[in-house]
Amino acid sequence: MSAAEISVTSEGGSSRWAKLRHVGREAWIMLGGIAAILVALVAFLVLPLYALFKKSVEDDKGNYVGLVNFQEYYESPGLLQSITNSLTIAVLTMVIACFLAFLYAYGLTRTCMPFKKTFRAIATIPILAPSLLPAISLIYLFGNQGLIKGLLLGESIYGPIGIMIAMVFYIFPHVMMIMVTALSTTDARLYEAAEALGTRPSRVFFTVTLPGAIYGIVSAAVVAFTLTITDFGVPKVIGGQYNVLATDIYKQVVGQQNFSMGAVVGIVLLIPALFSFVIDRHVQKKQVALLSARAVPYHPKPHKARDMAFLLFCLAMTVFLVGILGTAAFGSFAKFWPYDLSLSLVHYDFDKVDPNGWSSFFNSLKMASMTAVIGVVVIFLGAYFVEKGQGFARLRGFFHMLAMMPMAVPGLVLGLAYVFFFSVPENPLSFLYSTMAILVICTVIHFYTVSHLTMLTALKQIDKEFESVSASLKVPFYKTMFRVHVPICLPAISEVMMYLFVNAMTTVSAVVFLYSADTKLAAITVLNLDDVGDQAEAAAMAMMIVATSLTVRVLHGLLMRALNARHSAWRTR
Amino acid sequence: MARKPGRKAAGNEQPQQPFLEIRNVTKKFGDFVALDDVSLEIHEGEFVCFLGPSGCGKTTLLRAIAGLDFQTSGRIYQRGRDISDVPPADRDFGIVFQSYALFPNLTVERNVSYGLVNRKVGRKAVNDRVEELLTLVGLAGSGDKYPAALSGGQQQRVALARALATSPGMLLLDEPLSALDAKVRERLRHEMKELQRTLDITTIMVTHDQEEALTMADRIVVMSDGRIEQVGSPVEIYRHPVSPYVADFIGAMNFLHGKVMRKGHVKVGKMDIAVEDHTGQFKKGDQVVVCIRPECVAVRDLGRVKTNRYAMAIRDIEFLGSYCRATLAVGGGSDEELIADFSINLMRDYKLERGTKLNVAFPKDCLEVYHSDARGIPA
Numbered sequence: 001m002s003a004a005e006i007s008v009t010s011e012g013g014s015s016r017w018a019k020l021r022h023v024g025r026e027a028w029i030m031l032g033g034i035a036a037i038l039v040a041l042v043a044f045l046v047l048p049l050y051a052l053f054k055k056s057v058e059d060d061k062g063n064y065v066g067l068v069n070f071q072e073y074y075e076s077p078g079l080l081q082s083i084t085n086s087l088t089i090a091v092l093t094m095v096i097a098c099f100l101a102f103l104y105a106y107g108l109t110r111t112c113m114p115f116k117k118t119f120r121a122i123a124t125i126p127i128l129a130p131s132l133l134p135a136i137s138l139i140y141l142f143g144n145q146g147l148i149k150g151l152l153l154g155e156s157i158y159g160p161i162g163i164m165i166a167m168v169f170y171i172f173p174h175v176m177m178i179m180v181t182a183l184s185t186t187d188a189r190l191y192e193a194a195e196a197l198g199t200r201p202s203r204v205f206f207t208v209t210l211p212g213a214i215y216g217i218v219s220a221a222v223v224a225f226t227l228t229i230t231d232f233g234v235p236k237v238i239g240g241q242y243n244v245l246a247t248d249i250y251k252q253v254v255g256q257q258n259f260s261m262g263a264v265v266g267i268v269l270l271i272p273a274l275f276s277f278v279i280d281r282h283v284q285k286k287q288v289a290l291l292s293a294r295a296v297p298y299h300p301k302p303h304k305a306r307d308m309a310f311l312l313f314c315l316a317m318t319v320f321l322v323g324i325l326g327t328a329a330f331g332s333f334a335k336f337w338p339y340d341l342s343l344s345l346v347h348y349d350f351d352k353v354d355p356n357g358w359s360s361f362f363n364s365l366k367m368a369s370m371t372a373v374i375g376v377v378v379i380f381l382g383a384y385f386v387e388k389g390q391g392f393a394r395l396r397g398f399f400h401m402l403a404m405m406p407m408a409v410p411g412l413v414l415g416l417a418y419v420f421f422f423s424v425p426e427n428p429l430s431f432l433y434s435t436m437a438i439l440v441i442c443t444v445i446h447f448y449t450v451s452h453l454t455m456l457t458a459l460k461q462i463d464k465e466f467e468s469v470s471a472s473l474k475v476p477f478y479k480t481m482f483r484v485h486v487p488i489c490l491p492a493i494s495e496v497m498m499y500l501f502v503n504a505m506t507t508v509s510a511v512v513f514l515y516s517a518d519t520k521l522a523a524i525t526v527l528n529l530d531d532v533g534d535q536a537e538a539a540a541m542a543m544m545i546v547a548t549s550l551t552v553r554v555l556h557g558l559l560m561r562a563l564n565a566r567h568s569a570w571r572t573r
Numbered sequence: 574m575a576r577k578p579g580r581k582a583a584g585n586e587q588p589q590q591p592f593l594e595i596r597n598v599t600k601k602f603g604d605f606v607a608l609d610d611v612s613l614e615i616h617e618g619e620f621v622c623f624l625g626p627s628g629c630g631k632t633t634l635l636r637a638i639a640g641l642d643f644q645t646s647g648r649i650y651q652r653g654r655d656i657s658d659v660p661p662a663d664r665d666f667g668i669v670f671q672s673y674a675l676f677p678n679l680t681v682e683r684n685v686s687y688g689l690v691n692r693k694v695g696r697k698a699v700n701d702r703v704e705e706l707l708t709l710v711g712l713a714g715s716g717d718k719y720p721a722a723l724s725g726g727q728q729q730r731v732a733l734a735r736a737l738a739t740s741p742g743m744l745l746l747d748e749p750l751s752a753l754d755a756k757v758r759e760r761l762r763h764e765m766k767e768l769q770r771t772l773d774i775t776t777i778m779v780t781h782d783q784e785e786a787l788t789m790a791d792r793i794v795v796m797s798d799g800r801i802e803q804v805g806s807p808v809e810i811y812r813h814p815v816s817p818y819v820a821d822f823i824g825a826m827n828f829l830h831g832k833v834m835r836k837g838h839v840k841v842g843k844m845d846i847a848v849e850d851h852t853g854q855f856k857k858g859d860q861v862v863v864c865i866r867p868e869c870v871a872v873r874d875l876g877r878v879k880t881n882r883y884a885m886a887i888r889d890i891e892f893l894g895s896y897c898r899a900t901l902a903v904g905g906g907s908d909e910e911l912i913a914d915f916s917i918n919l920m921r922d923y924k925l926e927r928g929t930k931l932n933v934a935f936p937k938d939c940l941e942v943y944h945s946d947a948r949g950i951p952a
Contacts, residue, residue, distance in 0.1 A: 024660030390641075465674035468641045471661035472668045473688025473739060480676075487678045570677045570719045 026476050027391060034385045034392065034399055037378060041402045043429065044445050048417035049409065055420045056263035069264045079248060079261075083268065086244040089160060090229040090272075093167040097175050097224045098217065100168065104317055105179035107310035110209075112302040119314045120180075124173045125321050128549035129328075130506040130523045133542040134166035135237035136530060137327040140539070145338050158240030166234045169324050171227045172317075175220045182216020183209075188298040215283045222276040222283070229272050230410035232509045233523075237530050245269050246509070249412050253419070253513065263420065266413040277408035325546070332540035347536040348544075354529060354537070356520040361544055364522035367439050368504035368548075372497040375444040375451065379496060380489070383455035384481060388467055407449035411509030418442055419513045434516035442514055443504045451496045458492035459485065490563050498556040502549045590653055592617040592775050593638065593743065598647030600633050600799075607633040608644065609799040620769050620776045622790035624783060626822070630799040631779045632747060638777065639745055640664050651743070667736030671748040673728045675720040681707070681731050682716035688739040706734040709768070726757040733765070737772070744769070746778040750785060762788055783823045787811065795819050797949070813941065817862060818949025820941060825867050827911040828950055829903075833859040839942065842907025847880045848940045860945040867898065869939035870913035872923065872931060881935040887927055899925070901933065 059065045073079050104123060108116050126134070142149050142157035155161055190212070194204045210217075232246040239247055245265060253262035333343045350357025386400045406414070422433040432438045462485060470480040486493070508523045515524055522545050529538035591614035600608040608630045615621050623631035636642040638649060640661035648657045656664055675684050682703050689699045707713050710730035720728055729749060736744060749765070750758045766789045769776050780786055786793045787807040795802040795810060795818075803815045814820035817828065831841035833855045839846045846863050855861060875882060888910065889900040896914050903909040913933065915925060923931065943950070 024662060026662060027660065463670075463672050463674045465670045465672060466676065468639070468661065468668065469670070469674045469735075470687075471641070472639065472664075472666055472736070472741075472745075473691070474662050475688060475691045476662070479691070484676045484678060567678075570721050 026471075026478075029476075029478065030385060030389055031392060031395075033381055034389065034395055037382045037385070038395070038399050038402065040378070041399075041445075044441050045402065045405060045409075045414075048414070048421035051421035051424075052263050052266055052413065052417040055260055056267050058260060060258075060260060069260045073261065073264045073268070078243065079265070082243045082245050082248045082265075085160070085242060086229050086246070089163050089167070089235075089244060090225050092160075093164050093171070093228045094221050094224040096164065097168045097171050098179075098221050100317065101172060101175040101179045101220065102217065103310070103313055104176050105183050107314050108180055109183040110298070110300050111307045111310045112300050113307045113311040113314065115311075115314075119318065122318050122321055123176050125325055126169050126171075127173045127502060128506070128553065129325065129546045130508055130526060130542060131166070131170045131231050131233035132237050132508065132523065132526045132530065132538070133328050133546070134169040134324050135162065135234045136526075136535060136539050136542060137324045137331070138162050138166055138238055139535065140327050140331045140337060147338055156240065158238055159242040162238035162240075163235050163242065163244070166238055167228050167231065169321065170231065170234060171224050172321070174227060175224045178216055178220040178223060179213070182213040182220070184297075185216075186212045186298050188296040191298060215286050219280055219283045222280045226273050226276045226410075230269060230412065230509070232412050232512065233527065236527065246410075246412055249416060250512065253416060259420065262416055266416045269410055270408075270413050273410050273413075274408045281404075328539045328546075329543055331536055332543045334536065337536060347540040350525070350537060350541060353534045354525055356517065356525060360520040360525040361522045361541065363436070363519055364505055364545070365548065367436060367443070367519075367521060368501045370436070370440045371443045371504040372501040374440060375447070375500045376493055376497045378444065379448065379451045380455055380486075380493060383452055383459055384485065387456055387459040388462075388464070388477075388481075388485070390467060403452040404449055406445050406447070409446075411446050411507060412512075414442060414446055415510035415513040418510075434514070434519065436519045438514055439511050439519055439521070442510050443507060444500070446507065446510045447500055447503050451499060454492055454496055454499070455489070458489045462488055491560060491567075494556055494559050494563070498552055501552050505545050505549050591615060591650075592619070592652060593777075594650040595634075595638070596648045596650070598634070598637055598644045598649065600630070600637060600642070601645045606799050608637065611647070611799070611801055613794060613801065613804065615775065615777065617775055618773045620766070620778070620789060620791045622786035622793045623777065623779045623796060624781070624786040624793050624823075625796035625802075626781060629796040631781075631794075631796050633799075634796070635745055635747055635777060635779045639666055639668055665742040666745050667739065667741035667743075668745040668747065669729070669732045669736050669749045671751050673720075673732040673752075675728055675731055675735075677720055680717050680719055681712065681723070684720065684731055685716075685734045685738055687735060692739070702738060703734075706738055709737075710734045711764075724757075725753050726761055729753065729761060733768070737774075742775065744774050744776040746776065748779055748781070751780070751782070758785075765789065787823070795822065797822070814864075816949055817864070817943045817947050817951075820864050820943075821949055821951055825912065825914075827865050827867065829863045829865070829909060829911065830945060831861055831863055833857055833861055839863050842903050842909055844881075844883055844903065846935060846940070847937055848942050849937055850942065855942060855944075862943050862945050862947075862950055864941040864943065865911070865935050865939055867912045867914040869936060870901075870911070871934040871936055872913075872915065872919055875932050875934050878934045880937060881940075882932060883934075884930060884932055887925060887929045887931070890925070890927055897925075 056069055057064060057066055059068070104119070107113055108120055138157055139146070139162075141147055142152050142162070146157065149157075152161070157165075186209075190208050191204065194208055199207070229244075230246060232250060235242070235244045235247045236250065243251075245268060249262050249265045249269065252258045252265060330341075331337055332347050333345070334341045335344045335346065350361070354360070356363075382399065382403060386396050386403070389396050409417075418438065421427065422430055422438060424430060432441070466480060466484060467477055470477055506523055508527060511521055512524060512527070515521055522541055526538045526541045526545070529535075529541060593613075593615040595611060595613040595615075598608055598611045599606070611630070611634060623634060625631050633642065637644045640656070640659060640663075644657070648655060650656065651665065676687070679687070685703045685706055686699050689702060703716065704713065707716060710733055712727060712730055712734070715723065715727070720731065723731065729752075732749075746765075750761055753761065762785060778785075778789065787810075790807060792804060793807055793810050794804050797818055803810060803819045805813075810819065811823055814823065814826075820826045821828070829841045829844075829846075831839040831844075831846065834840045834845065835857055836853070836855075837847055837850050839848055839861055841863060848863060871878075883903075885901040885904055887899050888902045891898040891900075896916050897920050899913050899915055901911050901913055903911060919925070923929075925931065
């Protein structure tokens with residue numbers, strides 16, 4: 001997550017409408033653009049959330065009942081138990097993942113161990129897979145038919161242990177990347193000063209390293225907590241009888257059709273997410289100020305024992321990460337786990353076990369492509385208007401605020417909100433319900449914030465006077481945007497497209513409420529196949545998702561290389 | 574100096590119409606007043622500098638003239654046309670920024686032709702014009718390079734060529750030289766001034782560098798806190814600053830605190846300083862400051878000089894290469910000091926060193942007097 005913060009100066013003093021005197025044709029175009037995206041954000045984010053809140057204070061017939069639903073929720077011991085369970089899992093996972101990710105990131109940034117680039121790439125493997133995958137793998141390994149079940153010493157993998165291990169796998173890359181950033185933003189001069197004063201290494205660690213990285217660590221912890229508490233795929237597959245908030249929503253809504261109670265759980269789930277969002281934004285702001293422009297980057301010096309220790313640790317993590325992925329891959333190819341481990345492609349014949357088998361995969365491809373293309377256009381324009389727009393400062397500030405909101409809304413909650421909002425026949429937008437379009441819209445909104453910030457960071461690096469120059473040369477802003485801003489931002493554009501595509505391929509939480517028979521997605525099929533016990537087919541479909549994501553990632557890498565070659569012509573002397 | 578008849582006329586008689594007229598322009602950002610009721614006239618072909626420290630409103634005024642930020646109130650006229658509410662795209666100006674704002678992904682040629690291409694003139698005409706401009710700024714043959722391949726000074730010239738490409742009626746320069754090293758800056762200063770003279774284009778430059786303003790401008794507009802302090806030629810501004818603020822901001826200045834004894838005479842310590850008081854605004858007993866520039870403190874040929882002649886001792890000498898800056902003790906029981914710039918020749922001829930006692934004189938026409946409650950007197 002980039003720490004881009006927008007500051008929009010408000011122009012007080014003059015009356016709001018007096019400013020419209022100056023609005024030229026171009027400004028109207030810009031205003032139109034902002035307004036269009038703003039209306040979309042309101043229609044596809046604010047109003048659905050409002051519908052969710054409304055639902056939580058209504059009974060099943062739509063009468064206002066105040067906080068009765070919340071009271072009912074509070075009085076039902078099973079549901080309350082879920083909160084405890086969710087918090088326990090989230091806190092423990094957060095601690096474990098942060099500890100491991102910190103060591104891993106420390107190895108990548110502060111040691112001279114070999115294969116750093118490889119380790120870095122390996123650590124991002126989990127991003128390519130739906131969160132269902134580690135859970136399935138763990139069942140292969142430690143489940144009732146598990147290969148190495150004995151290692152658990154009689155404990156069951158179905159429950160908190162399984163959830164936590166799978167979660168650590170799933171959130172590891174996110175946490176690790178924040179840790180790497182935190183540990184990279186340091187000033188070598190602090191270490192030189194400490195060394196010059198003859199400080200012991202342990203003291204340097206606690207007085208220089210940790211304080212320097214503390215905001216990043218807090219940020220990583222917050223992200224770990226939020227991802228864990230809001231993820232639905234892992235506990236659904238491996239949670240067994242251990243209920244958590246995320247599975248409760250699903251059960252209330254899909255299982256019992258109890259929409260009001262589902263809405264209540266959704267709001268309960270929104271609280272920790274909102275809370276961590278606020279902490280994260282606060283911490284990010286401080287992080288930025290920590291590194292002055294004149295800081296000297298830190299280059300570690302070789303240290304045999306330390307480098308070896310971190311190499312071993314990173315190797316162990318690699319075994320864990322690759323092992324989980326490998327298990328799923330192996331499980332998908334094995335004829336009949338665990339009795340006949342000979343390889344075959346029989347489990348990839350999805351149409352045999354699920355009427356929507358292969359078509360769901362192609363649906364996913366279509367949905368992910370559309371999300372990437374439509375998303376990047378909307379998000380680029382939005383970020384452009386926020387960063388480069390002139391005038392309408394308040395409107396742009398409001399727009400930016402809305403663009404930050406999706407990060408605080410867990411996918412499950414967003415999906416549920418969509419159900420409440422779009423399924424109502426009186427809603428003029430209800431024609432979208434159970435179409436591919438709604439899946440695309442929901443996914444774009446779900447992943448809007450990070451993409452918006454990435455784009456904003458890229459745009460911020462572009463001279464803010466380009467618009468002024470363009471106006472003085474009487475070239476409309478949109479021409480300059482296409483001729484200058486878009487080419488310069490191509491790396492960020494490619495980055496955002498990949499991010500949107502991969503997330504659209506792997507996401508389950510938001511779309512699980514929204515798909516229809518015709519628009520079923522691959523990740524949903526994984527879920528369904530696992531639900532009915534077709535574990536190998538589930539693993540196979542998950543592998544299809546991984547393969548697709550990986551392909552897109554490689555394409556992105558190649559494109560970046562080509563772009564770099566071209567862009568270097570703009571830079572070199 | 575005034576080689577062009579048009580400009581001469583501007584000084585002597587009322588010209589038919591100013592090129593640019595700024596009338597009571599005020600700009601507020603929230604509660605902060607960036608421009609406070611600014612009025613100014615700029616004539617055709619003039620090179621005007623807005624000079625002042627950061628935050629004085631000079632850039633805000635430039636951006637208001639360009640239409641990049643609109644004034645909160647007041648009007649702006651260009652050639653008599655009210656452009657107060659006209660968006661920048663419909664105004665007639667070219668602009669160069671401190672960052673140059675060259676498009677990094679376009680070659681020099683395409684940067685320069687950026688505004689031309691949009692005018693739907695023929696490709697041939699565009700190419701010719703680009704070539705002409707690049708020659709004009711001394712960059713012929715660099716058309717197919719990317720901006721990053723050029724030095725800062727060269728980038729600056731490209732930005733200038735781009736701004737001039739569409740033959741705008743007015744050139745706006747926002748701290749165009751600030752990002753360059755001293756040597757390059759000095760050379761470009763000269764070149765830009767030459768170019769401006771050749772093209773005879775009305776030019777407004779914003780700068781915080783007094784040397785830049787003094788060397789380049791026909792007229793300087795000194796600003797502080799959103800207001801215009803003084804408008805005048807470089808010589809006027811330097812020789813006769815209207816306020817202690819201007820006196821202190823431009824060049825070095827001694828401020829001697831004293832009291833008016835009788836008309837035209839100020840007592841500073843034991844010194845009786847004869848000053849000119851054309852306006853007669855100083856009455857007996859008024860607390861005033863008497864100002865003299867360090868280089869105006871006279872030492873040579875004092876034989877027949879009677880007025881404002883004092884004996885002083887050199888307390889300290891700073892060697893500054895081409896001259897020395899001496900700190901003089903006013904003496905006579907006063908602990909006031911003043912600085913004086915002595916040429917290397919003078920230092921040698923008079924064998925000046927620390928502790929030397931010498932006679933100095935304050936030529937009357939070099940002195941400025943201000944009330945001691947005037948704004949801008951350094952503490």
